[in-house]
Amino acid sequence: MADASSLRAKKIPDNLYELCLTNLVNYLQKSKCDRNVLRSLPDSILMDVYYKMLQEKRLCILGAELSELDVFERLLRFAGAQLRLIQCFQAVIDHGSKLSAELASGYLSKCHVKTKSRDSLIHLGLRLGGFLNEAGWYADAQRVLLKCRDLCQAQPQTTYYKRLTLECCHRLLNTQSAYCCFPAAADTYSLSLQLLGISEDTADELCDGTFAIADTCSKALQTDDDGLDYRLEGSCEPWPGACECGRVAAWGASSLAARLCKEFSALFFVRCDYNAAHQWSMRALRLLTPHTPHKITIEVLRACGKACVVKRRFKEAGVLVRQAVGLARAAFGPRHPRYAAALLDYGFYLLNIDSIVHSVNVYDEALTSLERVFGRSSLHVATAQEDLAYALYVLEYSSGRFYKAREHAQRAIRIIENLVPPDHLLLASAKRVKALILEEIALDTPAGQDMSEPTLLEESESLHKAALSLSMMAFGEKNVQTAKHYGNLGRLYQSMQKFQDAETMHLKAIAIKEELLGAEDYEVGLSIGHLASLYNYHMNMHCAAERLYLRSIAISLKLFGERYSGLEYDYRGLVHVFTQLKKHDRADHYNRLLQNWHELREQSKAEQQPALGDEQVMPLSELQAHFFSPND
Numbered sequence: 001m002a003d004a005s006s007l008r009a010k011k012i013p014d015n016l017y018e019l020c021l022t023n024l025v026n027y028l029q030k031s032k033c034d035r036n037v038l039r040s041l042p043d044s045i046l047m048d049v050y051y052k053m054l055q056e057k058r059l060c061i062l063g064a065e066l067s068e069l070d071v072f073e074r075l076l077r078f079a080g081a082q083l084r085l086i087q088c089f090q091a092v093i094d095h096g097s098k099l100s101a102e103l104a105s106g107y108l109s110k111c112h113v114k115t116k117s118r119d120s121l122i123h124l125g126l127r128l129g130g131f132l133n134e135a136g137w138y139a140d141a142q143r144v145l146l147k148c149r150d151l152c153q154a155q156p157q158t159t160y161y162k163r164l165t166l167e168c169c170h171r172l173l174n175t176q177s178a179y180c181c182f183p184a185a186a187d188t189y190s191l192s193l194q195l196l197g198i199s200e201d202t203a204d205e206l207c208d209g210t211f212a213i214a215d216t217c218s219k220a221l222q223t224d225d226d227g228l229d230y231r232l233e234g235s236c237e238p239w240p241g242a243c244e245c246g247r248v249a250a251w252g253a254s255s256l257a258a259r260l261c262k263e264f265s266a267l268f269f270v271r272c273d274y275n276a277a278h279q280w281s282m283r284a285l286r287l288l289t290p291h292t293p294h295k296i297t298i299e300v301l302r303a304c305g306k307a308c309v310v311k312r313r314f315k316e317a318g319v320l321v322r323q324a325v326g327l328a329r330a331a332f333g334p335r336h337p338r339y340a341a342a343l344l345d346y347g348f349y350l351l352n353i354d355s356i357v358h359s360v361n362v363y364d365e366a367l368t369s370l371e372r373v374f375g376r377s378s379l380h381v382a383t384a385q386e387d388l389a390y391a392l393y394v395l396e397y398s399s400g401r402f403y404k405a406r407e408h409a410q411r412a413i414r415i416i417e418n419l420v421p422p423d424h425l426l427l428a429s430a431k432r433v434k435a436l437i438l439e440e441i442a443l444d445t446p447a448g449q450d451m452s453e454p455t456l457l458e459e460s461e462s463l464h465k466a467a468l469s470l471s472m473m474a475f476g477e478k479n480v481q482t483a484k485h486y487g488n489l490g491r492l493y494q495s496m497q498k499f500q501d502a503e504t505m506h507l508k509a510i511a512i513k514e515e516l517l518g519a520e521d522y523e524v525g526l527s528i529g530h531l532a533s534l535y536n537y538h539m540n541m542h543c544a545a546e547r548l549y550l551r552s553i554a555i556s557l558k559l560f561g562e563r564y565s566g567l568e569y570d571y572r573g574l575v576h577v578f579t580q581l582k583k584h585d586r587a588d589h590y591n592r593l594l595q596n597w598h599e600l601r602e603q604s605k606a607e608q609q610p611a612l613g614d615e616q617v618m619p620l621s622e623l624q625a626h627f628f629s630p631n632d
Contacts, residue, residue, distance in 0.1 A: 087374075258296060329613065343366035363384065425474045438463070478515065537573075
């Protein structure tokens with residue numbers, strides 16, 4: 001008689017196979033029999049049974065199954081299970097289970113009683129911690145990975161265990177950066193550099209040190225037979241077009257170095273050190289080979305793209321983010337969370353190049369994809385809700401139709417509040433977005449029509465102050481995020497007619513941004529324009545406003561060109577300034593520039609961004625040639 005796996009291999013028609021799965025799930029639910037019968041099934045069929053439990057809403061029995069760490073470990077090892085496992089995992093949690101915490105606690109208990117060998121425990125920790133991280137349960141992922149790191153460091157520091165420790169550091173940095181655990185991430189960063197034989201001073205000074213990092217990894221970590229389980233990060237599929245024989249070289253020291261450089265970049269990015277983020281991401285890009293697994297390549301491309309956006313290198317950013325989107329779609333399909341993550345970065349790029357409508361569409365597709373996998377109560381979904389809310393706020397700034405943006409911002413805050421402590425930094429950005437939206441709704445409400453306007457402004461102030469407080473606790477005052485919160489309070493105080501307070505906030509924001517970013521950065525220009533508006537419309541300081549507007553316009557033209565949306569407000573402001581100063585010829589001049597700007601914007605509407613799905617994945621060598629000269 002043929003066994004189940006051979007029957008599955010013969011491709012039984014879906015209706016018959018699905019019927020068998022349904023009957024088995026119903027039998028298990030009703031009979032409450034010994035479920036050890038499931039353990040005898042092949043991995044692929046076992047995963048199908050659990051996924052059928054999800055489809056049939058048998059979430060109690062599914063939760064009981066997945067809470068057994070030995071079962072969960074089996075599924076973690078099965079390469080074809082991850083996406084469906086995430087869906088099952090999240091559905092059980094949404095049903096009220098504490099599955100993430102239970103699995104993390106189960107792992108810590110196994111480590112305490114030592115029911116497995118040390119190497120088995122380490123590999124289980126890497127897999128489980130990596131899964132929890134990808135599922136967005138960062139606190140539990142960190143618990144697992146910290147214990148895993150301790151197990152690695154408790155062993156003799158041979159090449160094998162150094163490498164395992166670095167694998168753990170790679171995952172820990174990803175988790176700690178995403179969850180804003182900056183002191184812990186700094187410790188992990190230091191340990192990683194120490195294992196690589198690089199001092200922090202040397203790392204800070206590295207501008208062309210990629211080969212030094214690769215050489216260090218090769219010398220310190222690459223051996224002929226170190227026993228490392230190379231399957232931890234997923235499949236070793238090569239870049240499209242790579243030779244088949246390259247598969248055997250997919251996991252070398254350069255791959256590990258690329259992953260670590262990418263995580264260093266991500267850490268500096270969330271800490272707003274954009275120069276370091278850009279440098280580390282470029283080193284990661286240089287270390288990619290045609291045999292680097294798609295997952296790692298996509299993450300490196302995303303890190304490089306985001307770093308280029310904040311450095312205002314938009315042409316380079318466009319190449320990178322589109323490459324990431326195209327490769328993610330080709331490798332994982334349009335329904336995979338890795339594709340959705342690449343879309344979020346693409347939306348970020350589009351928003352920053354002033355392609356607002358396209359940005360909203362991309363964010364909306366990313367949110368739909370993430371909700372399909374994670375449901376409606378995941379930090380991944382909250383991030384997408386917040387991003388879409390802000391893009392809609394920018395899109396509707398002139399129309400005043402902010403209610404859809406407000407709904408998404410409120411959903412983001414509700415999700416985050418349910419999943420993190422009340423003083424967590426992840427709340428700062430979402431509260432900032434909602435505050436901006438509430439302020440505009442209040443200002444667009446006709447006087448006397450809605451008595452809630454003062455309440456909206458007061459709620460906006462409370463949200464901005466809460467965001468500022470969280471930023472100060474995490475970063476201190478000398479940080480770009482803190483400066484942004486000062487600037488937002490400045491705009492709000494202007495709306496509340498607290499003009500001296502508004503001026504104080506704007507001056508603080510400008511001083512911090514200039515010190516950290518330089519005098520000609522976009523963020524500086526934004527704050528200068530806001531202060532100019534305050535001086536122009538509310539403090540009768542028209543000469544000072546003129547100087548600030550002209551400086552803001554110069555920054556915008558240099559970075560974005562004549563079609564940039566923000567120029568409208570500066571041109572209108574100068575028309576008002578020169579009208580008040582009785583310099584009508586100058587007012588007419590800026591009226592003409594404003595009219596020309598309108599014509600250019602109309603032309604922009606007719607220009608299309610490349611449609612999603614049309615991205616062409618170029619060979620890695622061609623991509624790298626965009627960024628590095630042959631002699632580098």
